[in-house]
Amino acid sequence: MTDALTAVAAEHAGRWKAERGRAPHYATGHEQWWTCLACPLDGCEWHHDDRHDAPSAPAVLEALVREHVAGHDVADVLASLTAARDATAAVNASNDRAWDVVRLRRQEAAERGEHPYSDEVAQQLSAALVGHADHQAVRDQLDARPATTTV
Structure with missing residues (x-):
């Protein structure tokens, strides 16, 4: 190596x-x-x-x-690295799917004659995906709401 x-x-x-x-x-x-x-x-x-x-x-x-x-043991090291690779691939695929939603929402805004970055959901999701400080606003909104049980 x-x-x-x-x-x-x-x-x-x-x-x-x-x-x-x-x-x-x-x-x-x-x-x-x-x-x-x-x-x-x-x-x-x-x-x-x-x-x-x-x-x-x-x-x-x-x-x-x-x-x-x-x-x-070399087999243990390889098995661990393989598991890490598979987990990383799954996270990357999930990330790609989320970016597809952002791109779709931006394209739909543009098709409505709006600025592509005007869609609030796309902006929130984008901020979350890149770890931008704007995502803190979403967390603040969640913290301000009463806890609910989801099914």
């Missing part, structure tokens, strides 16, 4: 774990960012934080990852 591929695979695994409440993938401190290379195996909390402003040499990162992964 090349240095770049090793780093990408380890970072991907770190993100996957972080999304499931495990080892962090990014952290901030003193306005600096770190990339966290993490083991993809459930139950293994190994990770290595690498600063963006002073990154380790790719060969050093590859050696760290290889040294750690060598302690695991």
